[in-house]
Amino acid sequence: MIFSGRGNCINCNLWEIYGSKILAYYNDPKNNGAIVILLTHAMVKDGQVSNAWSGSKLLINEDIPEIQDFMSKLPTNEQKEKPTQSAKSLSNWSGGSQYSPVERFVHNAKCMSLSQFCKIKHETLCVTVATTLKFAVSKYGWFYYGCTRCSSKAPNPEKAYECSCGQKVEQPIPRYKIEIYVSNGESKYRFVFWDSECAAILGMTAEFMHNFMVENGEDDPMVYPDELEMLLNKKMTFRVKVQPTFSQASVWKLCDDEAFVKEIENDYIVEDNQSKTEYAKLVPNKENLETSVQTLSASGENDPESIILMTPAKDVVIADKGEEVDFEASGATQLSGTKPSKKLKIEPSS
Template sequence: MCFIQKTPEGGFLEMILMDERLFFTKGTIVKEHELLEIPEHVYDFTTFEEILSGQASSDVLVDVIGQFVDIEQERYDNPKMVIHMKDPRLSNFMEKHETGPIIIILTLAKIKDPKGECPIIIQGSHDSKLLINENIVEIQQYRNRLDSVPVCESLSQAISQISSVFEASTIDKFFVNTPVKSVMEINEFDRELFCVTLAKIEKFFVANGWSYEGCSRCNVKGDPETTYICSGCGKSNTGTVARFRIEILVSQEKECAEFVLWDKECVQLLNVTAAELKKQLIDDGEVDPLAFPEAIECILGKMLAFKIKVQPRCRKSFVIQISDDEQIIDSIKLKLPSDEV
């Protein structure tokens, strides 16, 4: 990576290299290359369904999009989720707004897990941005989907119907920039590739363990014995958190492949964290820290849609998303060769 700046004296340009992996040698040739248009903003929206179901991790910041309904005008008996924003622009915008839906994007928001009977809190962070009815593609696409939702007679009905708008977008999100490939094709790839497939979990590679000690802020492996600077998030840590890492064998007809399930997907499947599972083993009198918990065996035989990153060098594929949604599974079946379904 590099950038060009003009020196104060003028007359010539100075190139400053920002990445030590980039070298210029005597035979290096630099040519002008026309770059494709780079979008100003790229969003990876987390749906309300993912947040409410616990699929969205509270360890990372998220982008959310939705239709504004009201500001503390109606109280709910049992609210499930509350969005906190301290930006005065929203109330100011409401005073001037006349007609039409108000679509809001909140970037880099923090998910706060519920405590007791309290709802899930979505709160803006220091670096969050609030976009209100901006003239951008994402808001226009969301507004177009809302046009198909019938007019509602009550606020609760509106919230329910707005929630349904995400169903189609969740399915689209699963397939974005990821072609559907069969397990046979995945085994033949000689380069890294993101793709989607359908497969059944056949067995675990028990000898490779099921968990590791990771950074408390991200998923990078950490050192539980000392204070260290995490190579993933760059933060100082004094401890670690148990996280899942399970190697599995999956099958599709007569073909098999090795996948690696990480923490988020395992929690989604098992409804328990690695730390909680380790505590259960200790409470049950298990003294072997490498013992494979029986509770994990409940996922054997599951047919799932997998979004993966194929890693030919290690002959494994890393799972980055899973789904048991029937619409997603049916869509994959239609795109797979008939003899692979």
């Protein structure tokens, strides 16, 4: 639970290394007083925030102006007193469950090779492994203008407006939306990469990159800056929403960690030439998850056309003339008591 300087409180779910970092700080007897954190690229949902799958930074009581300013506004007694919440409860909040990072990544998704995407007839949540190949240059270029708080598309990039998320936007900001062909073997497919994934890989926001281009005399969104090349030639595992009507998939999560990619590729991806009988579901785990561990936030962006800040459901919004599709994808997936299916390795009979 985190508190603002005005006494407001909200649940904060910190996953994996982020949870471990806050636990290590809390349990260190040398650290006394209030704990003030700064979390970047946070995923905001109704009543809670969490770190993104990748790209977030967690700063704890760092000597930076934002944290020091917040600390100075706390009552003197709160500045000196360490929170009394037990480490056990903190461990529960950090996401300690029977699910591994890979299992959470593939949960409720169909794991399949890229070659199988062309056989999908309806919108489907999938996990696959592929390598980014080249840009699929769209008529809109590499960015769009959106809200300063959420990823919704601005109705007019040159006018102030109030976003559906409640934010009063004086000047819409550039946000990444980049279409990239990915490949695996001889198969190719078009993936749409959203703002947070691109920013995490590139290490800079679309606004910063656009401003840099303008300063150098270039403001055409159809001109792709050289820095975007960092998105190419990367082998990653993707959690995507496949949209067969438009022959594209919209990225919800991605990970380029070699061991992570290899585990999904070896243990979960179903190949074309393998029989369905070679796969079996794991026995459901009947243990309930901690009540505080309800959802896993993805790093994938909400669709810029969406009208809700965080999505309780995933709706499809089809653009004019059927040229592209935008959907709302917070990637918040309810965890059930059943673990994801691994492919069963069949030993040859003797």
